[in-house]
Amino acid sequence: MLEFENVSKSFWTGRGRKVILDRASFRVELGQSLGILAPNGTGKTTIINMMAGLEKPDEGVVRKSCRVSFPLGFMGGVVSRHTARENARFIARLYGLDPDYVEAFSRWVCGIDEYFDMPVGTYSAGMKARFSFSLLLAIEFDIYLIDEGMPASTDVEFNRKAGSILKDRLKTATVVVVSHQAETLEKFCRSAAVLRNGRLHMFDTLEEAKRMYDYAT
Numbered sequence: 001m002l003e004f005e006n007v008s009k010s011f012w013t014g015r016g017r018k019v020i021l022d023r024a025s026f027r028v029e030l031g032q033s034l035g036i037l038a039p040n041g042t043g044k045t046t047i048i049n050m051m052a053g054l055e056k057p058d059e060g061v062v063r064k065s066c067r068v069s070f071p072l073g074f075m076g077g078v079v080s081r082h083t084a085r086e087n088a089r090f091i092a093r094l095y096g097l098d099p100d101y102v103e104a105f106s107r108w109v110c111g112i113d114e115y116f117d118m119p120v121g122t123y124s125a126g127m128k129a130r131f132s133f134s135l136l137l138a139i140e141f142d143i144y145l146i147d148e149g150m151p152a153s154t155d156v157e158f159n160r161k162a163g164s165i166l167k168d169r170l171k172t173a174t175v176v177v178v179s180h181q182a183e184t185l186e187k188f189c190r191s192a193a194v195l196r197n198g199r200l201h202m203f204d205t206l207e208e209a210k211r212m213y214d215y216a217t
């Protein structure tokens with residue numbers, strides 16, 4: 001279970017407060033994936049970061065009683081001057097996993113050949129995204145956090161491999177996905193919420209959420 005209780009978050013912009021969440025309370029139960037629809041710039045990444053524990057709420061509590069992933073595409077835990085091999089082994093130890101397994105799995109999924117043994121700082125944006133995605137897949141989480149769907153990868157082989165592993169994982173895992181478009185959520189969730197003016201409106205079906213979202217935007 002992942003729960004927000006009376007969570008508020010805002011940013012000071014110099015001209016006033018930008019309210020992201022205003023006393024939001026909701027719960028994500030295992031097996032009930034949730035989609036959050038929100039226009040660009042209204043707080044999708046901030047909410048996902050609070051779920052991951054990367055950002056703190058101003059007020060309220062975020063509770064977790066299961067393994068919640070880092071956001072898909074997050075590179076914050078990866079050290080640029082270290083190779084993918086070194087990073088994979090380090091992250092494996094952090095999560096109490098076998099470094100040999102995580103290294104081998106990540107090397108196979110991301111398919112970046114000799115670059116796997118070169119510093120991550122030398123990678124293209126696409127290679128970084130593939131590496132980060134491979135780490136997310138190497139670790140089994142109960143809830144996966146996805147910001148705007150899959151990372152942009154033009155590598156067909158990678159998309160096929162990673163997509164089929166993710167699909168398999170999602171049969172048992174739960175997903176929270178935030179997006180500005182309903183089509184992204186369709187693949188993952190039945191229930192959805194709409195973020196509007198700092199309020200999260202929860203709906204039992206994506207259809208209902210979509211209706212409010214289309215009406216309000």
Ligand SMILES: Nc1ncnc2c1ncn2[C@@H]1O[C@H](COP(=O)(O)OP(=O)(O)OP(=O)(O)O)[C@@H](O)[C@H]1O
Pocket residue numbers: 011012013018020038039040041042043044045046047180
């Ligand atoms: N540290 C910060 N200080 C000030 N404002 C911030 C900070 N972080 C985010 N914001 C502002 O809060 C708002 C929400 O940001 P966030 O990145 O969560 O939105 P988003 O919905 O993910 O945006 P996008 O769809 O453009 O990626 C934006 O207006 C952003 O400029």
